Amino acid sequence: MPYFHSDGAALYYETTGEGPPIIFICPPGMGAGTFYDHQKKLKNHFQVITFDNRGSGKSTEGSxxxxxxxxxxxxxxALADHLKLDKVIVCGYSMGGVAAQDFALSYPERTAGVILLTSFSEVSTPVLSLGIRIVEFLGTFHIIKLLAVVLSLSHTIGIGAKKHRKKIFKSIDSSNPQIVKNLFRSGRYYNATDRLPEITCPVAVVHGTLDVFFFKYQRLFEKKLPNVRSIRVEGIDHQVAVRTSDEVNGIIKSLKNWMVPSSQE
Structure with a gap:
């Protein structure tokens, strides 16, 4: 199994396909399996890279x-370094989008583009704050299996989704609860809103039309980012990345030439 190393941890990753490299970043605990459908459908257009976050799935937590x-x-x-990639597209889902923003701010010279799937630049609404605090609570009391059940079920529907559901469940269920808690807590206090104008590469912001609690964050992105495209997916709420993966994959393919012009591939 392929691993890369970062700050004392061995982190599991998967890579498939050819083309511009795109690193998918899942929320804490959910694992590389979150983007199971994206791997299959995008590999003819991108080098699709997924990984298990530190302390979840097949990755170790380090010291x-x-x-x-x-x-x-x-x-x-460290993953980009391991794969010898000069520039990458980072695609983050929910809190994974916070890491994508932070990567673009920390390493602008290595960021070809950013795709934010129902993400946020700050936690400034009661509903989002409450949701994160609930996860922190579950981490505090190590009730990680309950979180695994809720998230794996809410992200997958139908009999055909059984394999995908199992992947998400196994990753969360094997997570280090303390790391999940600490990462969500760090995300709750993270605020990149005032720094968003520094992200000058192309940024696509994708939200579901039913995700009313995230409309505020979409408007913040639209207002603050200098090079942004705002896209809404009809009839879906927060789980846009997984439950409407076909639509999202189509959106990502349509962004390819904007983020990585053919002359730069």
Missing amino acids: REDYTISDWTEDIR
Whole structure:
């Protein structure tokens, strides 16, 4: 199995396909399997890279549990280094989008583009704050199996999704609860809103039309980012990345030439 190393941890990753490299970043605990459909459908257009976050799935946690957003960013950089990639597209889902923003701010010279799937630049609404605090609570009392059940079921529907559901469940269920808790807590205090104008590469912001609690964050991105495209997927709420993966894959393919002109591939 392929691994790369970052700050004392061995992190599992998968790569498939050819073309401009795109690193998918899942929310804490959910694992590389979150983007199972994207791997299959995008491999003819991109080098699709997924990985298990530190302390989840097949990745180890290293020697420390005080994990933060900036540490997460360094793990992504280490993955790009390991694969000898000069520039990458970073695609983050939910809190994974926070790491994508932080990567673009920390390593602008290595960021070809950013895709944010129902993400946020700050936690400034009661609903989002409450949701994150609930995950922190589950991490505090090590009730990680309950989180695994809720997230694997809410992200996959139908009999055909059984394999995908199992992948997400196994990753979360094997997560280090303390690392998940600390990463969500770090994300709750993270605020990149005032720095968004520094991200000058192409940024696509994707939200579901039913995800009313995230409309505020979409408007923040539209207002602050200098080179942004805002896209809404009809009839879906927060789980746009997984439950409407066909639509999202189509969107990502349509962004390819904008983020990586053919002369730069």
